[in-house]
Amino acid sequence: VVEGLLNLHIKDIIDVAFYRNGEGFMGEVVIISLLATGVLVTNTILSVLKGFYRRDANLRLKKDYLQRVFRKNINEFNNESSARYVSNITNDMNTIDTNFIDALFELSLAFASFFVFAVIIAGVSGRILFLIIGLTLVMGILSSVVSKPLKKLFGERSKLYEAYTTYTSEVLNAFRIVRANNLYEKVTEDFGKRSRKLQEKSFQIDKYSTYIYAFQNGTMTLVFMGIIATSVYYAIKGEITLGGVILIVNNSERMMRPLQMAGELYPKIISSKPLFRSLEESLKNTSENIETDEIDEFKGTIEIEKASFSYGENEVFMDLDLSFRKGGKYLVVGPSGGGKSTLLRLLRKYFYVDGGDILVDGMKLKSIRKDSWFRRIANVEQRIFIFDDSLRNNLTLYREADSDAIESAASAAGLTDFIVNLPEGLDTVLEDNGRNISGGEKGRIALARALLSKSDILLLDEAFASLDYNTARDIERTILMIEDLTVINVSHVVIDENKSLYDDIIRISGKGASSLLERAGVLQ
Numbered sequence: 001v002v003e004g005l006l007n008l009h010i011k012d013i014i015d016v017a018f019y020r021n022g023e024g025f026m027g028e029v030v031i032i033s034l035l036a037t038g039v040l041v042t043n044t045i046l047s048v049l050k051g052f053y054r055r056d057a058n059l060r061l062k063k064d065y066l067q068r069v070f071r072k073n074i075n076e077f078n079n080e081s082s083a084r085y086v087s088n089i090t091n092d093m094n095t096i097d098t099n100f101i102d103a104l105f106e107l108s109l110a111f112a113s114f115f116v117f118a119v120i121i122a123g124v125s126g127r128i129l130f131l132i133i134g135l136t137l138v139m140g141i142l143s144s145v146v147s148k149p150l151k152k153l154f155g156e157r158s159k160l161y162e163a164y165t166t167y168t169s170e171v172l173n174a175f176r177i178v179r180a181n182n183l184y185e186k187v188t189e190d191f192g193k194r195s196r197k198l199q200e201k202s203f204q205i206d207k208y209s210t211y212i213y214a215f216q217n218g219t220m221t222l223v224f225m226g227i228i229a230t231s232v233y234y235a236i237k238g239e240i241t242l243g244g245v246i247l248i249v250n251n252s253e254r255m256m257r258p259l260q261m262a263g264e265l266y267p268k269i270i271s272s273k274p275l276f277r278s279l280e281e282s283l284k285n286t287s288e289n290i291e292t293d294e295i296d297e298f299k300g301t302i303e304i305e306k307a308s309f310s311y312g313e314n315e316v317f318m319d320l321d322l323s324f325r326k327g328g329k330y331l332v333v334g335p336s337g338g339g340k341s342t343l344l345r346l347l348r349k350y351f352y353v354d355g356g357d358i359l360v361d362g363m364k365l366k367s368i369r370k371d372s373w374f375r376r377i378a379n380v381e382q383r384i385f386i387f388d389d390s391l392r393n394n395l396t397l398y399r400e401a402d403s404d405a406i407e408s409a410a411s412a413a414g415l416t417d418f419i420v421n422l423p424e425g426l427d428t429v430l431e432d433n434g435r436n437i438s439g440g441e442k443g444r445i446a447l448a449r450a451l452l453s454k455s456d457i458l459l460l461d462e463a464f465a466s467l468d469y470n471t472a473r474d475i476e477r478t479i480l481m482i483e484d485l486t487v488i489n490v491s492h493v494v495i496d497e498n499k500s501l502y503d504d505i506i507r508i509s510g511k512g513a514s515s516l517l518e519r520a521g522v523l524q
Ligand SMILES: Nc1ncnc2c1ncn2[C@@H]1O[C@H](COP(=O)(O)OP(=O)(O)OP(=O)(O)O)[C@@H](O)[C@H]1O
Pocket: 311, 314, 316, 334, 335, 336, 337, 338, 339, 340, 341, 342, 343
């Protein structure tokens, strides 16, 4: 608007000088100086606003995405390579930043500028305004048609990026295998091929964009010439003043450029559609389950009744009947592939039974809200994540806990000596997913975390596998002595000295389960 007013007054000052012999000239000079300063100020404000807008839009997009990733069903998240999410947050969001967030801002400015100058040019000549609009619309339609293939190319590049990021992170994860087996030539060759494919696609996009820009610039020059010729024609006929011709020549570009920009920006904005779709797809849960029940305390039993479960064609359980009571201690053993971890996954609600039921205190586990159920259970799995933070926060997982509770959980998990030897005790910062601590120490941290969580049910998946016999025996014993805690321990390590502390030893194999304690003589 300020720029528009400035241009109107430039027209006036020319007409004043040309037709009225300088009368009112000084007044116009003052107004023009003020408006020119105004343009400077508003442009500065606009740049700052644009910076804020881009920063906030980008942050919000990433934050919302990550929040929604954490709402995915655990099994569905595990089915994907996490590199897909990394690729979405980095590659796709960077493309969205320039092709959508930035483009949307520029497009809004372009339209604002278009309308302001349309009003101003309409004041000089309505016919010329229609001519400009007509010609630039034709130009816009032509350029949006020629830039259609760009949309497809952007979608294809996003898919390539995704596969590329997945591949690169997998190769880096396999670093040791690659080194130890001298596979780097093979890996480098594969990597080269994939990189080339990606670069080829970017090259195609650049090449195509150059053709489009050349086409747009060419047509724009032609249209511009036509407008100059027409306004000079009307000036000769006496319908437009000299100031009017200069205003049109100076500013028709400000109407055409937005339309031309719209022609450039629109395909960019539209090309973000497949990216948004791919983001949405990565966040989609295919199975939605309605959960209405809450559980504040585990009071009675978990009953698994005639449960069946398959991974696709692979049937793991058929008519599985099992019962766990509050405070009971259960050791789950069985052959590899027998379904022990699957049993824990069902209890953790990663998957749901296909037939039969799992009932907790009479309520279907399926309909208990995940957040409520996850407060009742504590997990110790083999893959343990250590946060880049103090040992204290790694133990409490950012929940309130007093020093006594931390100390006793740490002692039950066999961590006391480890903590004493740390330079700053509980305040020592563990870095890089616990790179500098051993597997056994990580395992004990996970156990202490589980004990501190004050959950009712402790699910252990090979939790003692990385500990030496004596440490495993002592920690297992301490855990089995906790009265109200229900323990379901899946383990290959069976410690004879602790067997008598279990209420049942359940063997899971094939499609069913059997109690080893009921078989006379097994424990003795
Ligand atoms: N995500 C999955 N998708 C498809 N099949 C799976 C999946 N996870 C496990 N299986 C299959 O289900 C069966 C049971 O696997 P599970 O991991 O529960 O056995 P397990 O008793 O814990 O074995 P292990 O002692 O070796 O850890 C196996 O045949 C396994 O191949």
